[in-house]
Amino acid sequence: MPQLFSRSADMMLQAVLIGGILLVTLLFSALFAVVRSPDITNQNVTIEQTVPFSHQHHVGDIGIDCRYCHQSVETSAIAGVPPTQVCMNCHRELWNQSEMLAPVRESWETGQPLVWNRVHDLPDYVYFNHSIHIHKGIGCYECHGEVDQMRLTRQAEPLTMHWCLDCHRNPEAHVRPRSLVFTPKPLEDLADTTEFQEAVATLLAQDARDDSGVVELLRQRLATDYHLDERTDCYTCHR
């Protein structure tokens, strides 16, 4: 009886097997890469708005607190897009002839709200709550980035579930003193502020204060103080 398979058949089989596995892996990696790419997540995509509102001007230059406009951020799930009344507090006097702000004045006169195009849009089955993050010492910066540098608002982070879980598994790496929650800078850059110094002075022992890892030490201490735990149950975010 002659040989059924040629000498090279073994090689072929191995090549097909390995090649197949590689192909499948590659396919899945490509899929995952696509889902996490800005094309799908909209990360750093600037969205056109009716009124080209600049956080860089209002927060960075003028220094208005986040809560002047986003009033419900400490007490409810949503930060709240301000009513036209808030814009008009200043803009009935300032730039009140400006073409750029014509839609604001029109909204004020007609009572019809301005239509903003949503920048951060979580799926409807995610029940994100701003207030609890604020009260647990998670700064605006952690999700919204350096808003004071943004001419037009863009989504600074991918907002994927994977990204949420990164922090929910290890909130200690993201906590900051409550007094600095509304400062849109990384905590490492705020070590010179009075708020940071005060937090260090109240929370850390004398010998730890000059440590080069003082930010990490402070974060560890804050995590205990604010009762931060891993929050990875499905029902933390889903109902």
Place this chain on the structure above:
Amino acid sequence: MRNLWRRLLSLLCIGMTLMVGCVQVMDDQPKLDPQEQSSFFADGIASRPLPDHIIAADPATWQVRSASKHDATTSDEVYLTGRVDGEPVDTLPALLLSRFTYPELLHRGHERFDVSCVPCHDATGSGNGMAARRGFPYPPTYHSDRLRSQPLGYFFVVATEGHNKMPPYRDLISTEDRWAIAAYVRALQFSQYADVTQLKEADLNALQESP
């Protein structure tokens, strides 16, 4: 040839099955998010405006009313308007003091002042805030004889009703926060006009050592 069609068809079936996961129908459910646009209402506003003749209940007055059965209308009115017989009151309403201590009020007032008032009035109350420096009419400084002699309720009334170019903040700052801010404004005034003899010795020494 038939074989090829069959293969293509099965590939298509498999492909479609796999693509089911790509359509995120639950991403955007029929429910309405706060402030979302809605095609159901003619004006497109999902968060419905209040109907006429509706007065929002202030949680503070509500609480006191349900705790003590007596009619608290008079003190409610002072609390809500800052006025007695049309004139600003010179004390903090009892309703407020029954719920907060002075340090709590001043702390809260400080925080809320920095959020809502600083853009025009400046952190010290000098009236040189950034919005004013950018062209909004300068508000008066708190540190004048005219404003130092005003009753405490005056600052609450101004925050509530607005004054000259200042818009009313009735809808934007809660009643208790407006009282806390008024209290803090008093503290600010005192901070710039304190009698040196009233200082404690430690503070006095610190003052003398300062350049």
